[in-house]
Amino acid sequence: MLWLQLTLTGLQTGALYALTAVGFSLIFGATRVFHFAHGAAFVLAAYVFYWADTAGLGMIPGIVLAALAAMAFGVAMDRLVYAPIQRHEGSFFTVFVASFGIGIVVENVVGMVFGRSFVTIDSTLSQSRELMEGVYVAPLAWIAIACAAVFFAALQLFLRRTHTGMALRALADSPELIRVFGLDPRRLSSIAFALGSALVVPGAVMTALGSGLNPALGHHVMLISLAATIVGGIGSIGGALVAGFVLGLAENLALIAFPSQWSEAVTFAILFLVIILRPAGLFGRATAH
């Protein structure tokens, strides 16, 4: 039953990866900004939730505060870091270095405030129960999968059915044309950052409740988000979701054959395979507009 156990754990991991990757994909797809500090938003949200728990504020206020922190961080990055670089026509590489630098700053500030050691929150939600003989699942796994489904469906509805959602889908095609329509691309960009950053919150909260936190977690989150965005197809939010699940499942199922320290290598192996066999990604369009 090892494979079933690893599949269920993989689905839980994949659900968290999927939402985080969808957030990155939404930001990159709409703004074309390589927001490497997306992992820092995850760390920030997770530690704000951890702080709220240790301060005895309760789970719901903790989640709300974590969401506000992640969204504020995303919007601040857009307005205070990326917008000035774009105004001066800075290169893609300048944006990347600035974003990478902010990620390091966040990691160090969080490390100074909360310490660099591993922390976790005790919760009955993370206590595994026997589903059948030899297969243990924590309630957090079902919550993670349900969260991925609900948040993704809500995001799709938002992007397809609302005017702001349509404008976000249009933004990636041409910010200049967005202005011709009478809309403000900078405002739309901030909305993309706020939404994309909010999508790290379920993963951040469940990581705090489940496997635990350390300030360097952002690098792994960013690696997974980037890999899922490329594997799923750049600009495809649905692709990022599927790829997040694929990576989560692969990372866990690989444990059947490889030791756990190889889990990131599995992510890269999948990434390279997709790049070689299907450069546009699983759901990407091969041709440019």
Next chain:
Amino acid sequence: MSAVLEARNLTTGYGGAMVLEDLSIALNEGEVLCLIGHNGAGKSTLMKTLFGLHPAGSGEVVLRGETVTGATPKALALQGIAMVPEGRGIFPNLTVDEIFEMGMWAVGVPEAERAARRDWVLGVLPVIAEFRHRRAGTLSGGQAQMVSIGRALLSRPRILLLDEPSIGLAPKLFQDLLAPIRALQQEEGLSILLVEQNVREALKISDRVEVMKSGKMIWEGRPGELSDNRKLMELY
């Protein structure tokens, strides 16, 4: 005829390079003014500056006697100006219906009026009805241009800025595109500033022509006068 939209002594450029130098032009009420000139003459920059997409270095943009220099495209749209930009003025990932819906929402058309506005545009450009549910990225050049013009008309503008609508279109297709616009212009008294490289076709629907070179106006007259000016006709 009174001027509805003017550029007065407009100077602007990109970085240190001047594109428009002390340029003045006036679009009169109910006329089609055709602006011609070679690539790099500054025609598109002028259109962008008039519509608030590019900042004016000095000089003024005047709308019905009031200075609107630096106004946003949305503010200008609310005052009855619409622009059809150069190239494909569509979003490839949106359907035609979505582009229309977003276009109306962007300039504040009340929800209750949107269906009627869409039907009106489909009346002016009926062929759009055949592909209104398709993703815009799958449309041909002519279809995309019609959608772009249709989207601009949805705000029921009094002034229409058309930036090279013939790009990528066969001459026959361009004629088919211009015919309903000319009919609408005559019916509703629209004022149109038309930037075009396809001079012969553009002159057929124009009331007046201005020729632009290196950021300045060098000639102004009636389409017939331009046609008689062999030197200019050879140049353009």
